[in-house]
Amino acid sequence: MATPHLLLDRYIDAESPLHAQDARVKLLLTLALVVALALLPAGAWVALLVFALIIWTAVYQAHIGLLRTMRRSLVALPFALVAVTLLITRPGELLLSWSFGPWRLAITDAGVTAFLSVLVKSWLSVQAMLLLMSITHFADLLRALRQLRLPPVLVAILGFAYRYLFIMTDEAQRMLRARECRSAALPGQPAGGSITWRAAVVGRMVGTLFIRAYERSERVYVAMLSRGFNGNLVSLDERPLSPNERGFTLLGTAAAAAVVWASYLFG
Amino acid sequence: MLTVQRLSYRYPDGTPALHDINLQIAAGEKVALLGPNGAGKSTLLLHLNGVLRGQDGSVVIDGLTVNDQHIRTVRARVGMVFQDPDDQLFSPTVFDDVAFGPIHMGLQRAEVEARVERALAQVGMAGNEQRMPHHMSLGQRKRVAIATVLSMSPTLLALDEPSAGLDPRARRGLIELLQELPLAMLVSTHDMRMVAEVFPRTIVLSQGRIVADAATTTLLADVDLLERYGLERP
Numbered sequence: 086m087a088t089p090h091l092l093l094d095r096y097i098d099a100e101s102p103l104h105a106q107d108a109r110v111k112l113l114l115t116l117a118l119v120v121a122l123a124l125l126p127a128g129a130w131v132a133l134l135v136f137a138l139i140i141w142t143a144v145y146q147a148h149i150g151l152l153r154t155m156r157r158s159l160v161a162l163p164f165a166l167v168a169v170t171l172l173i174t175r176p177g178e179l180l181l182s183w184s185f186g187p188w189r190l191a192i193t194d195a196g197v198t199a200f201l202s203v204l205v206k207s208w209l210s211v212q213a214m215l216l217l218m219s220i221t222h223f224a225d226l227l228r229a230l231r232q233l234r235l236p237p238v239l240v241a242i243l244g245f246a247y248r249y250l251f252i253m254t255d256e257a258q259r260m261l262r263a264r265e266c267r268s269a270a271l272p273g274q275p276a277g278g279s280i281t282w283r284a285a286v287v288g289r290m291v292g293t294l295f296i297r298a299y300e301r302s303e304r305v306y307v308a309m310l311s312r313g314f315n316g317n318l319v320s321l322d323e324r325p326l327s328p329n330e331r332g333f334t335l336l337g338t339a340a341a342a343a344v345v346w347a348s349y350l351f352g
Numbered sequence: 353m354l355t356v357q358r359l360s361y362r363y364p365d366g367t368p369a370l371h372d373i374n375l376q377i378a379a380g381e382k383v384a385l386l387g388p389n390g391a392g393k394s395t396l397l398l399h400l401n402g403v404l405r406g407q408d409g410s411v412v413i414d415g416l417t418v419n420d421q422h423i424r425t426v427r428a429r430v431g432m433v434f435q436d437p438d439d440q441l442f443s444p445t446v447f448d449d450v451a452f453g454p455i456h457m458g459l460q461r462a463e464v465e466a467r468v469e470r471a472l473a474q475v476g477m478a479g480n481e482q483r484m485p486h487h488m489s490l491g492q493r494k495r496v497a498i499a500t501v502l503s504m505s506p507t508l509l510a511l512d513e514p515s516a517g518l519d520p521r522a523r524r525g526l527i528e529l530l531q532e533l534p535l536a537m538l539v540s541t542h543d544m545r546m547v548a549e550v551f552p553r554t555i556v557l558s559q560g561r562i563v564a565d566a567a568t569t570t571l572l573a574d575v576d577l578l579e580r581y582g583l584e585r586p
């Protein structure tokens with residue numbers, strides 16, 4: 086039963102200066118890195134290498150396992166495949182082409198560069214986010230988002246999602262187990278029901294899960310009301326960032342901007 | 353009818369849960385399964401229909417070994433009812449849920465309807481086919497949960513703490529229901545009065561081992577044993 090939690094909960098406990106750093110600093114620097122990656126022009130391989138080395142050094146420093154982080158980051162690769170159309174839509178020198186009747190499909194050198202850039206950028210971005218999630222407790226991340234003036238309602242929604250996601254996956258799993266226990270067969274009789282019936286069962290299970298989530302939310306809300314909740318999400322005031330932390334954040338962001346700028350100048 | 357031999361099980365993380373379990377249950381025999389939380393009662397029950405499979409040993413029901421080949425047939429023989437009926441009942445209406453097993457077994461419509469009607473009548477919930485489980489009381493949901501496996505005509509019922517959380521009247525009704533059902537059953541529970549009333553035989557589990565397997569009257573008279581495993585006299 087523990088596996089889905091491991092899949093969802095990415096925090097890795099370790100002793101490192103990165104773990105100890107304030108969540109706001111880590112969040113801002115990660116965002117700066119991801120934005121910088123997104124802004125890089127296609128084919129800025131040197132800049133990509135610089136960012137990759139920054140991320141990998143940080144991963145190494147955080148003692149969370151370089152290989153593990155890379156392996157985890159692969160889950161996001163399929164999403165990068167939407168960029169595959171870049172291969173055939175960028176004008177440039179022809180590398181390969183096929184004819185389908187009146188149509189011709191051509192892969193260009195500019196297309197390949199653009200596609201590979203998107204692929205590497207998204208891979209590195211996912212690794213940066215994984216690094217952030219691995220070295221920061223989700224609760225700290227939520228607090229950081231609130232301190233950075235994300236609307237409290239959004240922060241609360243994220244917090245509740247995180248709190249109850251595990252309960253929902255457990256509930257879904259118990260439901261699946263109950264179905265499994267009654268998925269029986271008689272000797273010499275085709276079993277399993279029709280495809281449409283099975284699909285209907287799954288549909289109704291999803292509906293049931295939704296109703297239970299809805300009812301649980303009502304109960305949670307009542308429990309909040311009975312502890313004095315009045316519609317305002319309050320939180321304790323936190324210390325402001327120290328000049329050191331501000332400087333570090335600014336410096337990191339500036340460095341990322343400089344790399345982007347340089348790759349436009351010399352790219 | 354049910355034979356468990358030298359069954360051992362470790363959780364995937366390596367925690368040992370069951371150790372060298374040997375037991376036999378005859379057709380129609382009603383057996384209580386006692387033991388503190390975490391003793392392995394639920395884990396043992398989940399082995400009876402192969403949701404969990406031991407690393408060692410075997411479970412044989414009606415001559416069928418629980419393995420990949422027989423798993424579907426075994427699930428028709430062993431009616432597993434979970435402690436929380438909300439886990440058991442995953443459909444929007446009582447009918448859909450009680451009919452799930454029979455439809456999955458490939459029975460004809462008329463037979464399915466007959467079985468649903470019979471199962472609901474057996475648990476005293478006839479006429480509730482179109483009700484929604486989340487609008488019913490816990491006692492009613494427990495009954496429907498039992499009906500969902502009765503409709504599959506099992507030979508053994510495996511119930512996980514069926515009387516937990518019931519008010520006295522619902523509990524009384526459940527006890528009478530268990531007494532009436534002409535089926536073999538293995539029932540994990542902490543309800544000692546129910547044990548004394550319903551089950552002629554009792555098995556005590558502690559830290560994944562069977563530490564006692566005897567007639568309930570003998571066992572309940574053994575004050576030392578009851579004390580050792582934190583059990584109360586009814």
